[in-house]
Amino acid sequence: MLNVLLVEDDIDLAVTVVDYLALENIHCDHASNGVAGLSLLEQQRYDVLLLDLNLPRLDGLSVCTRLRQQGNDVPVLMLTARDQLTDKLDGFQAGTDDYLVKPFDLEELVVRVMALSRRRSGQVQKLRCADLEMNLASHETMRNGRVLKLSPTAWKLLECLLRASPRPLSREQLMQAVWGDEQPDSNSLKVHLFNLRKQLDQDGELPLLHTLAGTGFALREQADDGQNS
Incomplete structure (x- = not known):
């Protein structure tokens, strides 16, 4: 409903x-x-x-x-x-x-x-999750006061995850959103998510990017099933 x-x-x-x-x-x-x-x-x-x-x-x-x-x-x-x-x-x-x-x-x-x-609005100017903020107007992402240095691909991944947050996205949904029909091998997504996680979750910070077994990936303050990688 x-x-x-x-x-x-x-x-x-x-x-x-x-x-x-x-x-x-x-x-x-x-x-x-x-x-x-x-x-x-x-x-x-x-x-x-x-x-x-x-x-x-x-x-x-x-x-x-x-x-x-x-x-x-x-x-x-x-x-x-x-x-x-x-x-x-x-x-x-x-x-x-x-x-x-x-x-x-x-x-x-x-x-x-x-x-x-059937869609979320494209009019939003800022996307947030906890202390993470993506400013679409200035093309800047910050967490806890520090600027994140993101590649174009990492930016697209993070934007997709933020727009869906806290709902998870499957591997296929992320691949389609970032690369469309011309998709690289499956290892590319794994590498980009690994690098994105290093930028997001540094020492002492609450992990935000979660891998949910059998489901996909989610950007949220806590993984519902307690699984994170």
């Missing part, structure tokens, strides 16, 4: 959307203002964020901007009564992935939600 968050101050509309999504087997939490919405987003992971533009306490553009600055890559569907091009451009600049102008058809809303749920 998809897990969606709706941040909307129009209670009647919110009730209608939540009930309709439930009929489509989509669970939807609701917050009535921007501050409450951010709080929920910090507490759990959502597949899609439905975000009203005009919100009390903190407007939709500000919510979206803060999410992207924090490294949250949840896909954002902005709900707005404004259909001017400048308003949409402002939204995309803040990190919105798609727009739906009010009043909208609920069937179209579901179609948009399903499409966005």
Whole structure:
């Protein structure tokens, strides 16, 4: 079941959307203002964020901007009564992935939600895991205040792992993401992951890159099965 968050101050509309999504087997939490919405987003992971533009306490553009600055890559569907091009451009600049102008058809809303749920947002500016931070704008990666020196391949691997974190990625998923259809021999991935781990996990630091037997690789603070290599 998809897990969606709706941040909307129009209670009647919110009730209608939540009930309709439930009929489509989509669970939807609701917050009535921007501050409450951010709080929920910090507490759990959502597949899609439905975000009203005009919100009390903190407007939709500000919510979206803060999410992207924090490294949250949840896909954002902005709900707005404004259909001017400048308003949409402002939204995309803040990190919105798609727009739906009010009043909208609920069937179209579901179609948009399903499409966005299949990917994480490319609008995010920073990716984080524990004290590790990747800044996509400046192309710089730091852990605990030290700059990591990454090869282009190591950068791609780390970006993939960070975007998926804490979920694991299989060897095949990593190979496809980094090299596409022109893949090197299987030992290449092993070597690049070994070198990436040396950069990430130095003496005294909590290991972040984990090898999960029979599953793949994950970037997280602790391996669920206790296995790490």
